[in-house]
Amino acid sequence: MSGLLIAIFALPGIAGVLLWLLPLSPAAMRRLALSVAPIQLALAVAIVRAVAGGEVLVHGFGSWAPPFGIVFVADRLAALFLLLLAVLVFFTTWALRSMVHGEKTSRRALPLLFLLAFGLSGAFLTGDLFNLFVMFEVVLLASYLLLQVPGGDRSLRAAFPNIAINLVASLLFFVGVGLAYGATGTVNLADLAVRMGEGPGGLRLAALSMLVVAFGIKAGLAPFLYWLPASYPVLSGPVAALFAGMMTKLGVYALARTAPLLMQETAFQAVLVWAGAASALLAVVAALSEYELRRLLSFHISSQVGYMVLGLGLMTRAAIAGAVFYLVHHVLVKAALFFVADELERRSGTRDLRSMTAGAAGPAVAVGFVIAGFSLAGLPPFSGFFAKLGLLRGAFDASEWIVLAVLVVASFYTLASMLKVWRFAFDAPPAADRRGSLGTVIPLLGLVALSVVLALAAGPVFSYAEATADQLLDADAYVAAVAEVPGHRPAAGGFRP
């Protein structure tokens, strides 16, 4: 079964290299991409099915037993991220058409999309802190290149701040890994979980603080969120949807993976809760004041990442389950909204809400926006309602009244900003000329349909989220699963579960 982990990791990498190197016509590239993406989706579904019962899939590379070799670990959390990634890669490759977005864009973006998916899969699967750093870098290099795909002045202008802040975050991450190694003598996550308590306190604190700051920057958490709205609006349409859905969630994943394993101090949990609450509120206020549609949506990403991190920081079963459910809802809905933004911008020829022709996008996009936008705001009966309900219940159970208030207030602001978009971009009778191809609207409607399905199937998904929370809170089980991997062990040293 652990062969699945290799397959889902290698597949997008191979596809990316082939798309890059083979002299294919745009149509052939699209065919290749659209045949790889469903396979990736099928593999992800197979992994989720394999781990849903509580089993943890582990693969040790090169017949070295952990902690000497690198391991890939798939538990419920990793499998869920892999599935969401595969869903977004599928819809993004579908939506990226050379006829619509230009031949140059699709030819340049397609290989990079798969290389990005390759790095993200590796990051979700790895059970080794240093390997996580390397995978972060793979993802970042692909994202730097994707930022330049549209070309021109704006891409260049956005590139430098984006790269600089991500590079600083990477250096903090790297030093954090080094200090953790200095404190414990290992970089294997499971082994670190065992030994973290033994290391010198100051060194441990320094290492973990650096990791939290590094992951916080990648996740777009307050106060490190301003690079995000500066770079996402530059990306070409469908690529921005993949970024909005998955890139910041890499930071969330890294926090969700390391916090229960390594951060036993309650101080870290408080930091996560308050940084989460601060970004939930600050980012949504910033979003409300924006008139550029994709900047507005980008600020919303930070706000919702705040919700998730907050749930994670509360470190109770209900709160983490709420955060996991919120993640599923957020990835689908956010990507759908970026598809909507792409449609609106292309059809009205402007990025600014104030100069958009209301009704230009046609009824199909409007329906998609209503469902996705109201879902984002947390109105029943859409998926966002159940997601927020889960988080509010978690905060209520933990008696965090201020957090509870922040969540409710932020929801009102979210609704207000969605109504603002509605008023500027849709609140008019559809224009007579609605020749825009339905083909580009289908991926958007597909994602919206998935979010509706999520609302209808909220029960089963929420029980998966609760099971994920149980698994995350049980660090010993994670350690035991990794320690079981057979392989060669040097005579001295080794794993002490």
Added chain:
Amino acid sequence: MIVVLALAVTLLVAVGVELLLGRSLFRAILGLSLLAHAANLVVLAAGGVGPAAPILARDGVRGQTADPLPQALVLTAIVISMAVTLYLIGLLRAKARDLASVAVEPAPAGDGDREPAAVAVELGAPGGSR
């Protein structure tokens, strides 16, 4: 030895931050690569500084050699930071070609920030001179 490393890290971080916060993109790139070197030294120091190279461990006594793992980590980090630095320099060239200016923000008229343009010329970017 550890004191020397600590002083070197302090110096590299100080100079790196100073360069990064300036207006010239080329200096900022230099600053970022200095910060990367500082991070590498920290990781080397965190692994413990031994008297002998790890390759000698077969004959040597345990504890007398440097820890090889941080060296492997640093090697990986060097490769990554070199790749990113090269990419940044490539972007700088493209920017110099497009804008004939490499300041972070377009300089107001009369603000003679000559130096970045000179750098662009050094890099051989066409249109880099004003």
